[in-house]
Amino acid sequence: MQRQSLGISLRWRVALLSTLAFIGLTLALTAGVLVAFNITVLNLRIQADRTAHSFDLYIQELRAYLDGLSLGLRRTQDASAFVSGLLRRFPGAYAVQIVDEDGLILAQRQRVGLGQRRRLVEQPWLETTRSGQTWQLVSSSDYNIPVLTVAHPVFGLGGSDVSATLVVQLDLSALWDDLIAIQIGSSGYAFLAQENGRLLAYRDVERLRDNQPVQDDTGLSPEQMAEISQGFLILPQMGLNGQLALSVTAPLSTIDWYATVELPLSEVLGNVAPSLLVVLALLLLTLILVLAIQRFAQRKIVRPLVVMRQGVERFRQGNLETPLELPRQEEDEIGVLAVTFNDMANRLREFINTLEQRVADRTRDLQIAAEVSKRVATTLDLDELLPQLVDSAAQAFGYKHVFIFLYDEQRNTLTLAAGNSGTGRQLVQRMSERNMSDTRSVIASTALTRKPTLVNDTLSRSDFMYVAELPDTRSEFAVPMIVGDRFIGVLDFQHTEPHTFTSDVLLVLTSLSEQFAVAIQNAQLYAEQRRVAEELRAIDNLKSQFLANMSHELRTPLNAIINFTRFVQSGMLGPINDEQRDALNRSLDSSKHLLSIINDVLDMTKIEANMMQLFVEDNVSVYAEIDAAVEAARTYLGEKPVDMVVDVPDDLPSIVADRRRVRQILLNLMSNAAKFTQEGRITLRVRQEGEELVFSVIDTGPGIAEEDREAIFLPFQQSAAGLRHSGGTGLGLPITLRLVEAHGGRLTLESVLGQGSTFSFTLPIRSERLLNQQMIKV
Amino acid sequence: MPLLQGKRIFYVEDDLRNRAIVQMIVEQHGARLSFERWGKEAVAKMRASLPIDLILLDIMLPNNVNGYDIYAQLRQDSAFDGIPIAIVSASDASLEMTKARQLGLDGYIAKPIDMDLFPRQLAHLIAGEQVWYAG
Numbered sequence: 019m020q021r022q023s024l025g026i027s028l029r030w031r032v033a034l035l036s037t038l039a040f041i042g043l044t045l046a047l048t049a050g051v052l053v054a055f056n057i058t059v060l061n062l063r064i065q066a067d068r069t070a071h072s073f074d075l076y077i078q079e080l081r082a083y084l085d086g087l088s089l090g091l092r093r094t095q096d097a098s099a100f101v102s103g104l105l106r107r108f109p110g111a112y113a114v115q116i117v118d119e120d121g122l123i124l125a126q127r128q129r130v131g132l133g134q135r136r137r138l139v140e141q142p143w144l145e146t147t148r149s150g151q152t153w154q155l156v157s158s159s160d161y162n163i164p165v166l167t168v169a170h171p172v173f174g175l176g177g178s179d180v181s182a183t184l185v186v187q188l189d190l191s192a193l194w195d196d197l198i199a200i201q202i203g204s205s206g207y208a209f210l211a212q213e214n215g216r217l218l219a220y221r222d223v224e225r226l227r228d229n230q231p232v233q234d235d236t237g238l239s240p241e242q243m244a245e246i247s248q249g250f251l252i253l254p255q256m257g258l259n260g261q262l263a264l265s266v267t268a269p270l271s272t273i274d275w276y277a278t279v280e281l282p283l284s285e286v287l288g289n290v291a292p293s294l295l296v297v298l299a300l301l302l303l304t305l306i307l308v309l310a311i312q313r314f315a316q317r318k319i320v321r322p323l324v325v326m327r328q329g330v331e332r333f334r335q336g337n338l339e340t341p342l343e344l345p346r347q348e349e350d351e352i353g354v355l356a357v358t359f360n361d362m363a364n365r366l367r368e369f370i371n372t373l374e375q376r377v378a379d380r381t382r383d384l385q386i387a388a389e390v391s392k393r394v395a396t397t398l399d400l401d402e403l404l405p406q407l408v409d410s411a412a413q414a415f416g417y418k419h420v421f422i423f424l425y426d427e428q429r430n431t432l433t434l435a436a437g438n439s440g441t442g443r444q445l446v447q448r449m450s451e452r453n454m455s456d457t458r459s460v461i462a463s464t465a466l467t468r469k470p471t472l473v474n475d476t477l478s479r480s481d482f483m484y485v486a487e488l489p490d491t492r493s494e495f496a497v498p499m500i501v502g503d504r505f506i507g508v509l510d511f512q513h514t515e516p517h518t519f520t521s522d523v524l525l526v527l528t529s530l531s532e533q534f535a536v537a538i539q540n541a542q543l544y545a546e547q548r549r550v551a552e553e554l555r556a557i558d559n560l561k562s563q564f565l566a567n568m569s570h571e572l573r574t575p576l577n578a579i580i581n582f583t584r585f586v587q588s589g590m591l592g593p594i595n596d597e598q599r600d601a602l603n604r605s606l607d608s609s610k611h612l613l614s615i616i617n618d619v620l621d622m623t624k625i626e627a628n629m630m631q632l633f634v635e636d637n638v639s640v641y642a643e644i645d646a647a648v649e650a651a652r653t654y655l656g657e658k659p660v661d662m663v664v665d666v667p668d669d670l671p672s673i674v675a676d677r678r679r680v681r682q683i684l685l686n687l688m689s690n691a692a693k694f695t696q697e698g699r700i701t702l703r704v705r706q707e708g709e710e711l712v713f714s715v716i717d718t719g720p721g722i723a724e725e726d727r728e729a730i731f732l733p734f735q736q737s738a739a740g741l742r743h744s745g746g747t748g749l750g751l752p753i754t755l756r757l758v759e760a761h762g763g764r765l766t767l768e769s770v771l772g773q774g775s776t777f778s779f780t781l782p783i784r785s786e787r788l789l790n791q792q793m794i795k796v
Numbered sequence: 797m798p799l800l801q802g803k804r805i806f807y808v809e810d811d812l813r814n815r816a817i818v819q820m821i822v823e824q825h826g827a828r829l830s831f832e833r834w835g836k837e838a839v840a841k842m843r844a845s846l847p848i849d850l851i852l853l854d855i856m857l858p859n860n861v862n863g864y865d866i867y868a869q870l871r872q873d874s875a876f877d878g879i880p881i882a883i884v885s886a887s888d889a890s891l892e893m894t895k896a897r898q899l900g901l902d903g904y905i906a907k908p909i910d911m912d913l914f915p916r917q918l919a920h921l922i923a924g925e926q927v928w929y930a931g
Binding site (some may be wrong): 256572576631635 | 811813814817820821824856885886887888889890891892893894897906907908909911928930931
């Protein structure tokens, strides 16, 4: 979309408007001029008409007069006297002649220098008058001014039958006066001219004497004459006075003359000028007005709008600092708009600044809250934590007092647990439990409702409970500390100024209270856990003490029994016979059996108490343990028809293990096999498979029923076969299983009832786990 | 030549039967055994008995004294530097042996002792080797 400049569009409109106004005014002007012109022309026509008419009258009067004279001539005897008298009475006459039909001058008188002539021949009027008509001629060469010669027939001169012609030469100057009297405008004039252009009457006598035609050419064109005969001829032309003039010509009806009035164009225009001036003035005024309006609009509307548009553009780009600056401060709508706009920008800026300030404040508060929380989150000791919480909250946010009340669920009481500053600490020591039901108390009502309580101004709350030690508290905010569904207590903030808790601050404090609640709960839980752990540890100590005692108390006598017996048996203390030796051997066997039972029971007890540990050594050779186990098994087998096959390669690696426990595992499995196998074969096979050694003890014993295969690994249980077999605690396999697993190995059993059993177990060759934590709990 | 010929061994043990057994075995192998029963005066007595080739300690002693305490005192006394020290105890080996090794003792011999093995175990200890015997 193309942007339409308001200024340009306004200018176009103004131009269009001015053009229209101009055209309108021009039309009006033209009309005015035409009207004025027509009035002038009409006026001139009237003048021309009147002039022509007055000459017509003159000519008619002249004829009438000549008729009268001709009548008088018929009666007179003395023509000369008549002529003289006529000349006297006719001041305009230059000369008077009476001529007979033959041209013989009968009488003549003249004023100035006419030659004495006796006969006039070939005068044009002779013939004319003979036929009884009046003839007239204007201007003769005899005079240097136009002269009107009138020939009038006279019948019966002096009573005779002689017809003569009265010829009067008239000076036309008498007409001049009449002409001059005609006033045409201020500078207009009239003149009388003949058809041929001969000027007959004009105010300028000199001009008449020139005998120049009215126009440079020979007169009016036939067309012009025709037009004149129709009425008027109106044309602008070079006037007689040498100026351009508007000329109006009217014909005379009595004679072929015409009267012309001429008004110089300057005066014509002078007549038109006033209206022209008025119109021009109007036009100018309109133009000025339009321009003024345009300029006004430009200045008052367009330019401010441009400025405003730029301002808005600036605002849009985020520059709120530079206000709109109109060229002039106006109080019109645009001025008000600009002021409003600036106001809006200012407020927006202020709002943004305030917002930024608020965001900054809030961010700072949250950072402080986070700092405080982080600091306290690491403290799990409740006695240490609570003072830290109140101190850091008071310090960070500038509160005079911060208190923590803890809720005792069982007793349904609140206890002041911590307060900042000396006063707070004293209160903690002095104040005991707080009654939960006193709703006037900010703390109690917060605890009851589990909702924050805000007192903006303590003075405005008549029921505010002042604490004597805290007289300067003016605003207070108490937040419940809740984790999940658990109400931990109340966090209380007090300030010495009213209205210090803005909504932003409340949000931060509420968030802080949540974190405090979590920290307090963690500490409480930790304390509880620690208490439980200590109890458990005490129990464990008791257990291990018991075990140690048991072991000690059982083994110490066994040590004496076994060793003294051996002393005797070995002959160290004196010679013995075979029967005695045999008895001592039985005693030793029983002792060792008892020892093994003691060991098993203690082992199982340790396993159950989760106190079994492996004594891990590196580089444990399995050969010695295998030999020991095979030897023990052989002992068990005695005379039974059972082959012992030891299938062990020579290149087994040494392993990381508890040497004694490896032997114990092998001994257990081998002795079990030996115990239960009545005939056939017992095979001990050891293989290295990858990172493991796989030990298999394969017997051709009775096998283990499917339903017994789990039970035999449970402590104090034996299979039916096991029970039938004398001896055994039933602890061997469970202990074996645990020991294998403690080494990171697996124990598996395959068995076919009636055919035999295969117990296999794996031991990792090099268990980093065992090496790294050489004390392995089983 | 007897295995422990001329060796001087100091044994802290409250049980007279056990003491007799050990004495019988080591003397049969040529060693001389000194005793301390109550533990409290053990270190002083041992100092008086120097030179010593091997110290054997019981764990459970009367009057709230145990073998580890005596071991700790000995370790703080430079007079006993280089003398091997081992535990001979009827306590549960699987619990105590690990502890003994962690404390830096040179060996642990569980009761009941084996009269055949015992002199060899002591010889190993005197030779500077570690002995861990849980029975």
